[in-house]
Amino acid sequence: MMELAVLLQPRASRDRILGWHQGELKIAVTAPPVDGEANARLIGLLSKTLGIAKSRITLESGQTNRHKKLCIDADAETVLSRLPPDR
Numbered sequence: 001m002m003e004l005a006v007l008l009q010p011r012a013s014r015d016r017i018l019g020w021h022q023g024e025l026k027i028a029v030t031a032p033p034v035d036g037e038a039n040a041r042l043i044g045l046l047s048k049t050l051g052i053a054k055s056r057i058t059l060e061s062g063q064t065n066r067h068k069k070l071c072i073d074a075d076a077e078t079v080l081s082r083l084p085p086d087r
Contacts, residue, residue: 002076003060006068010038015045020086024067039063043070050074050082 005024012028019026029045031037039059047054052074062068072079 002072002074002079004070004072004079006042006062006070008038008042008062008066008068010066015041017045017049017084019084025083033064036063039068042068046070046072050079 007021007024007026009018009026009028010031010033012030015029017025017027027042027045029038029041031041043054043057043059046057050057050072052072056073058071058073060069060071
């Protein structure tokens with residue numbers, strides 16, 4: 001299990017991982033921040049990128065905030081190897 005800090009940018013032109021920003025992984029999604037749509041899109045994008053099931057990613061905090069904490073049920077080394085490097 002690992003915890004991941006995310007800075008979410010809703011209503012973007014496309015879904016993508018932008019890289020690291022002040023210790024958080026910045027992710028843009030096309031969905032609006034309405035009725036959990038952006039959160040669902042975030043989990044879907046991370047699931048696809050990491051190659052794990054959506055059920056293995058849970059939103060621990062930040063349901064209505066751009067700054068989110070996710071709990072990922074996977075080896076930290078594997079997760080970090082599939083994300084952009086921290087610069």
